[in-house]
Amino acid sequence: MNATVVPVRGRRLATRFLTMPFPLYRDCPQWIPPLTYSARRFMDPRHNPYFRQAEIDHFLAVDDAGRAVGRISTTIDPEYVARFGKTGFFGWFETVDDPAVAGALLRQAEDWARDRGMAALAGPYSYNATQEFGLLVDGHATTPAVFQPHNPGYYADLLRGDGYRISLRTDTYRWTVPDDEPVMRAAVERADAACRRYRLSVRTLDPARWDAELSTAYRLFCASFANNHDMVPMSREMFDFEAAELKPFLDPRLITFVEHAGEPVGFSVLIADANEVLAAARGRLSPGFLLRFRRLVRSVRGAVVLMVGALPQAAGMGVGRVLAGEIARVGLGHAGRYRTVHTTWIHEHNWQSRALVRRTGAVPYRRYAVFEKALTG
Numbered sequence: 001m002n003a004t005v006v007p008v009r010g011r012r013l014a015t016r017f018l019t020m021p022f023p024l025y026r027d028c029p030q031w032i033p034p035l036t037y038s039a040r041r042f043m044d045p046r047h048n049p050y051f052r053q054a055e056i057d058h059f060l061a062v063d064d065a066g067r068a069v070g071r072i073s074t075t076i077d078p079e080y081v082a083r084f085g086k087t088g089f090f091g092w093f094e095t096v097d098d099p100a101v102a103g104a105l106l107r108q109a110e111d112w113a114r115d116r117g118m119a120a121l122a123g124p125y126s127y128n129a130t131q132e133f134g135l136l137v138d139g140h141a142t143t144p145a146v147f148q149p150h151n152p153g154y155y156a157d158l159l160r161g162d163g164y165r166i167s168l169r170t171d172t173y174r175w176t177v178p179d180d181e182p183v184m185r186a187a188v189e190r191a192d193a194a195c196r197r198y199r200l201s202v203r204t205l206d207p208a209r210w211d212a213e214l215s216t217a218y219r220l221f222c223a224s225f226a227n228n229h230d231m232v233p234m235s236r237e238m239f240d241f242e243a244a245e246l247k248p249f250l251d252p253r254l255i256t257f258v259e260h261a262g263e264p265v266g267f268s269v270l271i272a273d274a275n276e277v278l279a280a281a282r283g284r285l286s287p288g289f290l291l292r293f294r295r296l297v298r299s300v301r302g303a304v305v306l307m308v309g310a311l312p313q314a315a316g317m318g319v320g321r322v323l324a325g326e327i328a329r330v331g332l333g334h335a336g337r338y339r340t341v342h343t344t345w346i347h348e349h350n351w352q353s354r355a356l357v358r359r360t361g362a363v364p365y366r367r368y369a370v371f372e373k374a375l376t377g
Helices: 010-019 037-041 078-084 101-115 154-161 182-198 208-222 236-249 285-300 320-332 351-360
Strands: 005-009 055-063 068-076 087-095 120-123 134-139 165-172 175-177 198-202 254-261 263-272 302-310 340-343 368-374
Touching: 005 068, 005 101, 010 037, 010 055, 010 068, 037 236, 055 101, 068 101, 078 087, 087 101, 087 134, 087 154, 101 154, 134 154, 154 368, 175 302, 175 320, 182 198, 182 320, 198 320, 208 236, 208 254, 208 263, 208 302, 236 263, 236 285, 254 320, 263 320, 302 320, 320 340, 320 351
Parallel strands: 087 120, 302 340
Antiparallel strands: 005 055, 055 068, 068 087, 120 368, 134 368, 165 368, 175 340, 198 254, 254 263, 263 302
16 A cells, blocks of 8 residues: 655544544454544643653554555653663654555654654654553453554554564553452452551541642652653653543542651552543543433443552552552442452563562553664664
8 A cells, every 4th residue: 555644734634643543443343442522632832741741753554545544643752762772752653554554654753753852763652751651462352441543453463574572561550349359358458457557547548638738649659650661760751641631430449549657658549531521422521421421420330540659668568568458449349339450561670569469369461662774764
């Protein structure tokens, strides 16, 4: 197939960019499209503050008949480059099963990054490692929770065929009641023992102090992830933007702070699985969906672990065990209606989280990879 790659400029091309995947996934029950309205805000520099700290572009592949057959985004984050080296990102990657189309998109992204001094291109990141990223390489028959991308299996072959190799692996996990109830109860017992031994206390977010609680979560997030592999902690402006976008699915009972001597030393943020709601929308904010929205949110039974962290100075104080126990309590029904707990990505380098997961005997539910290619000439 011949394909021409064009930069996305203006609302009409942005709409084609956003809707391009719909025909691709027409017969895929696992794919849950984001709301086009929300995705448009996310890729709009007027709304998304990340555009003020990174250089971002979007491209659309069009065949000879004028049909949109692929898309890709490109990102350069100066802070990431200063910290980790001259690597740009590609993301929002979707394509028909055709090496020529995929190659045209990737060459466009590579040229864009090379022209800006980058030595490598990695992805998919939409737009960076604190947002949706990774290519699904195993678990295609499973239904994703929110923030778990879904894509056809042939994407990995197209990337490998164009010279990309896996540079990072990451997994997601899933626990549900009653299947995993024994390991959840064991996690709670370990958490209670750690609280007694290290004199830790646990509380949930106070919705009456939303702004102050958000500031506490942000401070803990920055300290916890300061030395995280391959990630630059997000700005406060970006943190607030994402919190506002997710607020309909932020249940205060799912946000936990661990304290020692009255001071927060760890935190976990879970959200109601928005995909259970978005599955009913099929990407559109229709009047019927809006009328049912609150009822749909109240019916969600899955919770997704979005962030977990502890202060470096709290190492050895059992904070990780306590947070794992609090997450288990969610699946056991201590936070209301939730009976299934999903994780987002647990990196292959995150030995602390992987050690906690191993204690439960869980196996990866969905496996992801980041692909990278050196840019020459």
